[in-house]
Amino acid sequence: MYSCVIIDDEQMSINILKYFINQSNQLELLNTFTDPVVGTREILDYDNVDFLFLDIRMDISGLDVARVIRNKVKYLIFVTAYEHYALDAFSVNCDRYLMKPVNYQKLDGIIQELLNREGRNMRREIK
Numbered sequence: 001m002y003s004c005v006i007i008d009d010e011q012m013s014i015n016i017l018k019y020f021i022n023q024s025n026q027l028e029l030l031n032t033f034t035d036p037v038v039g040t041r042e043i044l045d046y047d048n049v050d051f052l053f054l055d056i057r058m059d060i061s062g063l064d065v066a067r068v069i070r071n072k073v074k075y076l077i078f079v080t081a082y083e084h085y086a087l088d089a090f091s092v093n094c095d096r097y098l099m100k101p102v103n104y105q106k107l108d109g110i111i112q113e114l115l116n117r118e119g120r121n122m123r124r125e126i127k
Contacts, residue, residue: 004051
């Protein structure tokens, strides 16, 4: 199981992601946060988070959150309704940029893509 955390200031968005994560047999939801400051503090206390689903447009920008906690998460996935932040998101080394509205197929596809990429990298290291 891969651990994951959601930070989004909209509870409805959290609920949707949470529903899809609970359908996955690969993800375990550690926590959700509507307050980016509290979420950032908590993630800094975790040993490691595999997936962080992070909104961009909040009271404190998700971009700023990413700058602080990027080294604590393996995969950073921005989940947002604003496509014009995409270039900024990749400048803080996000792994993917998922546009709302989210559906299970999109989310699962991204998870599989990132895990497959990890598998290929692991095979390269073993050779």
